[in-house]
Amino acid sequence: MNGTAPDGDADDYALSRVPEHARHSWVSVAVQRFGQVSSFQQFLVGAVLGFGMEFTDAVIAITIGSVMLEVITILLGIAGVREGLSTSLLARWSGFGRKGSALVGLLMALSLAGWFGVQNGVFAQGMHDLAGWAPEWAWALAGGALVTAVTVHGFRVMAWTAWLTVPAFLLLAAWSVADTLAGHSLSGLMTSAPPGPSMSLAEGTTLVSGAFILGAIMTPDMTRFNRRPSDVVKQTLISVTLGEYLIGLTAVLLAHAARTSDIVGIITSSSGLLGTLILATAILKINDWNLYSSSLGLVNSLDVLFGRRAGRRTVTLVIGAAGTALSAAGIAGHFPDFLEAIGVLAPPVAGIIIAEYFVVRRFRADLDRARRDGVLPGECADWMPLSLVCWAAGAAAGEYLDAGIPSINSVAVAFLGYAIAGRVAVGHRTPPALPQSLARPDVKRTGG
Template sequence: MAAARAVGVDDHALTRVPTTARYGWWSVALQRFGQISGLSQFVLGATLGFGMDFWTAFWALTLGSVIVEVLSIFIGIIGVREGLPTSVLARWTGFGRVGSSLIGLAIALSLIGWFGIQSAISADALAGLVGVFPAPVWSVLFGLGVTAVVLWGFGSMNWAAYITVPAFLLLVGWSTVHELVRYDIGHLVASAPPGPQLSLVQGTTLVAGGAIAGAIITPDMTRFNRSTADVVKQTVVGISLGEYVVGLAGVLLAHATRSADVTAIAVSSVGWVGTLVVIMGALKINDWNLYSSGLGVVNFIESVFGRKVNRATVTVVLGLVGSLLAAAGILDRFADFLTLLGVAFPPIAGVMIAEYFVVKRWRGDLEASRASGTLPATAPTWVPATLVVWLLAFCVGEFVDWGLPSINSVVFAFVAYVVLGRLGLVRGVGVSRDMGAGAPVSDESEVAASDDTPASLTVPHVPAASSGTSR
């Protein structure tokens, strides 16, 4: 374990986050904002602005944000109460050990793919701004730089957020004002969309669908919150700012330039400032892509192979693989696959919320073990009803054109799971003993080091138990 900690921290990858390792809501909100803002949000805003007038785009951003916020709050509350990441929570929120391993694998594949794509985008920007190296070399350097931040867990990512998020906001403000100062803002707000018209439903779908995958991994973040109220404040502030500040800037730029390609316009018009916008935005999104991917892999390996591996070690491997794939230029070919994989995420939210707040088949196990800071002694090996609901909800989201696809799949999964629960059909098949059962969480001081952690928030210290081969 000492050797593993020499290169990073495990960051409570398979255990509850203790009270002493929690952070103030503003620190987590800043990370939430950084996760949802960036180049992709700029592009989303431009897409809305190209097909909508300003106020229709405003309402699309509002409705989409509310949908994502509601889901994020409910799932985030589960995370802050139990102190566990999404893939581990899934064992006792309807999916069982088999289902949680599938969730961990899906999260890992999806996010490490987007990690590589974001690294490649940033590499192109760096090659144009700095030169010196070709883009493939920058892909590796940028990816390894993000990996170094993620290696030390939530604490180092928190410091990165305090640097990159304000810098990103300043750069976005600079590039947007530089471009818009030549236009009459009142005229832009009142102008018709320059491109083919999008409906409010289509716009809301784009907003909610683009952020809902991030909502599913909310517990990875909110397990470091201190209270339910903090989760609500952090979610509303982080998501609202991310959607409105960056999204509406993209809308106005699309109206001003009569083009949806505002990223290229911003970069070409303000040079290095626009390039830094791309890089800063990608850095803060990419650290969470890699972080949650690592948590998913750790859970998958423990669930399937019964081995506990250190999160930091997994992070190094994933960061290197993602960076090399980005340098090879092959990840763009898998963008459609990654998008399709993202359709599998919304039903997870419906099942988890239904199980934890309504059906409560395994909630008692979580609550009983929470008092001692441990995990439940056992988990269902698999839950057939949940896997059926998950598959059907995926089909609803993919093939039903009416309404909002991502929301359709969430609502279907929620209702179907509740109905099956009320009929007594939600049952576990097989029992798996948890490897960490009875082992209390440890106070990982390197994670707990935070300027906004009051001394009054303490719990009795319990010596850490040995938990695996490499920890």
């Protein structure tokens, strides 16, 4: 990773703007977004909801959680498509400063690399249970190598992969779901009592929003390849709504029918080969984005902290190899508690970026000028103290505030704190307007 590493089309514009000629149709981006929100994770969330909630309450929980996150996703996505910048790079001129953006990049890299290892471990365990002819570590090596190979080649190859895996996953899962629900009355399942311990509406909504907040924050990594803001709105409304409702509510019904929250067991039990294909397509179409966004975050951090323009492909190989090795060794299975602990730091990032970009707008003039020239804005300060304070306040609200939804509380506190304090600070720095007689050069001044 040297100081002359490439950037541009060969490296997916990791440290520069995505130019207009490299943008993709909204459908091409949407299929990848839909792949993120229609994965096994949505099945898992829906099954947990169905195990503890009636169908109507699950609908309400999914509605509240997903609508709030759709707003966050759309706003971040619009910033991404306008500027053509990844989340961590955008953060430099959206409230965090150079070194603050490096912290954002490290948080994204660590969190998503960890989930890459965890998901790869789930894939290995599932494939071993289904196929049985190879040990888990072998499946982990195979799965990690495949996802890394796809991700190394960047957005274009990931798009083609999504066109294959997303329809395959949906068709295979639909077959398995139909087989499981056969013999059950749909109206009966929709009115039946939950089979497990009761879950409150607040708990259900928290589960829905918490499962998707990291995906919302990494939205600019994807939408920087869109062509216009309206593309972001369309793909978000379609993919998030269908992903949350279609997949989530199907899993609610499955949990009621099978009387269990073990959605993996339900889906994969219908057929050994069918279950194997479902698991393989489900993991591939979500884990490539975990690895991709992780590499973008680390590339930005290395650039800021060490002045090293590391190639995204090289970074992807390193992270992919490390995550694969950890999952093969069985260590990644111990990560979720740690990842959930550092996960409280993620939501405030969204609130601060949105507040700076759309409300305070301290850097918008620089961004607009640089965007017209197709370059990055000039260097900004290393640290923005206000963002650090709001980041800490948002994390504390998400962790310790009892009322409301933790992830939404976190975003809201960070957003409001930065927006209010930022607007006050900008107002104080704006010089007062000159009197009209002094502002007009054609009016002669009189007196002393």
